[in-house]
Amino acid sequence: MNNKVTIKDMDFKAKKVIARVDYNVPLDDGRITDDARIKASLDTVKYILDNGADKLILMSHLGRPKGKVVDGLRLTPAAKRLSELLGEDVEKLDDCIGDEVKKRVASTNKRVILLENLRFHLQEKAGDEEFARELASLADIYVNDAFGTAHRAHASTTVIAKFLPSCIGFLIEKEIRYLAEALNPKKPYVVILGGAKVSDKIGVVRNLLTKADKIIIGGAMAYTFLKSKGESIGSSRLESDKVDLAADILKDAESRSVKILLPIDHLVVDALDNPAGKKVVESIPQGFMGVDIGPETIDLYKKELEGAKTILWNGPLGIFENDNYARGTKELALFLAELKDVVVIVGGGDSAAAAKKFGVVDKLTHVSTGGGASLEFLEGKELPGIAAIPDKRR
Secondary structure, eight states: TTBBOBBGGGGTTOOOEEEEEOOOOOTTTTEEOHHHHHHHHHHHHHHHHHHSSEEEEEEEESSSSTOOOGGGGGHHHHHHHHHHTTTTTTEOOSSSSHHHHHHHHHOOOOSSEOOOOGGSSHHHHHTHHHHHHHHHOOSSEEEOOOOOTTSSSOTTTTGGGGGOEEOOOOOHHHHHHHHHHHHHHOOOOEEEEOOOOOOOHHHHHHHHHTTOOOEEOOTHHHHHHHHHTTTTTTOOOOOOHHHHHHHHHHHHHHHOOOOEOSSSSEEEEEEEEEEEEEEEEEEEEHHHEEEEHHHHHHHHHHHHHTSSSEEEEEEEOOOOSGGGOOOOHHHHHHHHOOOOEEEEEEEEHHHHHHHHHEEEEGGGSSOOOHHHHHHHTTOOOOHHHHTOOOOOOO
């Protein structure tokens, strides 16, 4: 995947360029609460403009409108924020295909145009060829810089590449470079896996068992592993149909001499809305559920991370969104931020949100912008949005 045609291989002079970006940003009453994805596109946007493009047409999805126009999911706030970041007006259109869109693209004197939410049309997710052809008709060159949707074979991420000379932008290039390090790491290599479900991480665990020296497990998925060892987990979250699978993974790890670490103590509550009743236990009693790793586990995990040359972190270690249950995730995040001469890669999704919450994004080697995309990459899968871009000629 790291031999794709990039924007540096393209001549943009006097060309119309259409670029797939990921402006699927969180909104609260029409206000963007986190503009990280817009900022992540700026290097590519500025490079295309600085290298003589006539016009840059940006396209993105936002939320899940399911093929209908939803006013609350229009990309107008993204256009406004991009205008502020670029220091120039961005032309925001009310649709992404059709005669009116073509007229506006042709007539505007603005250099940057943002099309309306692609997913207002069912054809986008369906990978419809005619829809992709309509998008392609607006431009001379296609750039994919939306890593967060690179694992989706949609019209704007894969099919459009059939109709235009195509390349990847700086963000996807960066994602490939750093996530590839997690699959070909400097040793010792330690993986931290958290989150809610073992089922979400099966492919990742299987692939990383062939590469990691240690795998540290936290979050709700840890309880399924502990249950497979016959330990009491009280009323903690459990994937009962994955207990045998968890046991198999532990056996596989042992046969490969990969050390898997599970929590040795737990922060528990009798109800999520009763943080006053939280306590630390080594074995979770009936009527209580685990909500975070305990202090002894935090110390153990820090010790096991010492000496690593590469660390991959994917998934929080507790319910970090709630400050009452965030200590494990926060302490590990702060610990990772202080490590020297270590490549620390965060695999997007909730772990990226945790890194942002605890103020360590800029202190880590790379924080991925793609949750599902980064997971599939780490499983070793080919991502359709990247596969659609041609390889460089040798």
